[in-house]
Amino acid sequence: MAANSPNPVPFSEPPYLRGLPNPYITPAHLRFQKACRKFAWENLIQHAMEWEKAGTVPEHVFHTFCKANMLLPNMPAPLPVDWLKRLGINDILGVKVEDWDYTYTGIYCDEMGRSGLSGPSGSLNAGFAFGIPPIVKFGSKELQERFLPDLLTGKKRACIAITEPEAGSDVANITTTAVKTADGKHYIVNGTKKWITNGIWSDYATMAVRTGGKGASGLSVLVVPLKNHPGVSMRRLKVSGQITGGTTYIELDDVKVPVSNIVGKEGDGMRIIMTNFNHERLIIAVGVTRQARVALSAAFSYCLKREAFGKTLMDQPVVRHRLAKAGAELETMWAWVEQILYQLSHMTKEEGDRQLGGLTALAKAKSAMVLNECAQVAVLLFGGNGFTQTGQAILRDVPGARIPGGSEDVLLDLSVRQLVKIYQAQEKKLVQSSKI
Known part of the structure; x- marks a missing residue:
């Protein structure tokens, strides 16, 4: 694997990096690819195997990527431009945030996988890829104001928490409950979440919970505090692959969450x-x-x-x-x-x-x-x-x-x-x- 230049070995690079014509890639895309490869190599790829063997990517790597706005590419395109500009974020390695499209996303994800290991990059990106987007797309203005400034800049970390010991791909049968208190100001959350990527490092989980009856119509999504929050206990799970991904088991015992933390409306889950x-x-x-x-x-x-x-x-x-x-x-x-x-x-x-x-x-x-x-x-x-x-x-x-x-x-x-x-x-x- 070459550090920055395209690898000449057959099958090692997408065709556009082997000099073949491509209808999707513009000169701007190529400029980003070169800058992205250099950044990813220096800050992640060259150390990926070492960190995978150690079991954890050092915490400073997450902050290095956030400082360079290099976890924002994990989010759906188009990016939340208004929010990013409010936070003083105008570009990603020279690409204006308003010009970002899914082809840039594809280039970024391809480059982040060049070590051949999904764990090292997965240790960084789950919040931006899966945890933050529901807040951006469905969250109320008040919810966004409370959470997005810290999450989009990496001051706080998030994860997505859907899977349970008895409900994974069968989302409609999730059993973690969120019941309103008598005064209607809080939900009390009880249940377990399993195989949650990055959970162990996350301050919040964008979590699937049951606020209503059985089936899909009873599901909602809540932003649930995790780290050091009363009633929350977390432990890392040993897995055979993606060792550095921080796969986590989360137990929720009478966890008190403000009703205002709901994403969208009850039943929208x-x-x-x-x-x-x-x-x-x-x-x-x-x-x-x-x-x-x-x-x-x-x-x-x-x-x-x-x-x-x-x-x-x-x-x-x-x-x-x-x-x-x-x-x-x-x-x-x-x-x-x-x-x-x-x-x-x-x-x-x-x-x-x-x-x-x-x-x-x-x-x-x-x-x-x-x-x-x-x-x-x-x-x-x-x-x-x-x-x-x-x-x-x-x-x-x-x-x-x-x-x-x-x-x-x-x-x-x-x-x-x-x-x-x-x-x-x-x-x-x-x-x-x-x-x-």
Whole structure:
């Protein structure tokens, strides 16, 4: 992996960085990519394996990224320009915040994944990617005034807390309750949240809770204080991959939360969570595709040098066959991701959620399948070296790609159900128009 210049090894870079024409990338995008690669390398990528082995990314890294506005790219595009300018934030490595689009987002997520490990970058970005956006999109003016100045500048940290021991992808069955006090001024929150990325470092959680009856209609979203708050206990969970991500178990015992901390209205929870998932799934797909690149290009480079049976591995047809199949999956995946990023840059948020929600779910699921294929091929071709802990680092991250943001099988089903809904709505319009 080269520090700043494009890597010439096949499959190691997106086509636009290999000098091939690209309809989506402008000179401004290329300028940002170079600046982003330099910043990410100096402050994260070159240390990623060391920190992953240690289990934690040093706290100063989060503050370094915040000072440079380099966690804001995790947020959905367009960025909350008015808020950012109020806070004195005008650009991200030279890109004006008002010019930011999803292609910039894709470049950023791709560059942040160049270590091949999702944990180090994941230790930094969960709040900006998943915890803050619901407050920006659905929060009242008063709620935003209280929380956004500290969250957008990194003075305070947030996470998203949806998953529970018994309810993950099945969001409608969340059991954590939020019951109003007799005076109607507070909610009393009870329950547990599990597998919460960055939870252990977070001051607040944008949390899914049950304020009403059973099912989706009873869900709401609250901003719940975490660190040192009465009734909240947290502990890190040991996981096989994404070790530095700060995966956390949260217990909530009569936690008192102001009613004014509600995001949107009571009963809006399912809608807020589902639209937030679209962005989450997209940036996961981008990062996962880069991880697949790192795995496959490392295997390709190894096969050019490693000798067996009097030849290099690359001289063996079976090896070339494995690389070709995985490479085809990888480049197809990247082309699809680029297409979705471009489409979102030219659609309203509402239209993007409606038209591309199902396809984004499918892309996220497919990206994890591609990562699994590329990581498995790499481990096999590395032979004994692939069986070491270091050799299997990316492979251990595969479950972290296939499960979070909606597990693979759930997303495959969801994507088709969403496409059926779009079809049925279009068919209904055609029938109505034919009667006029």
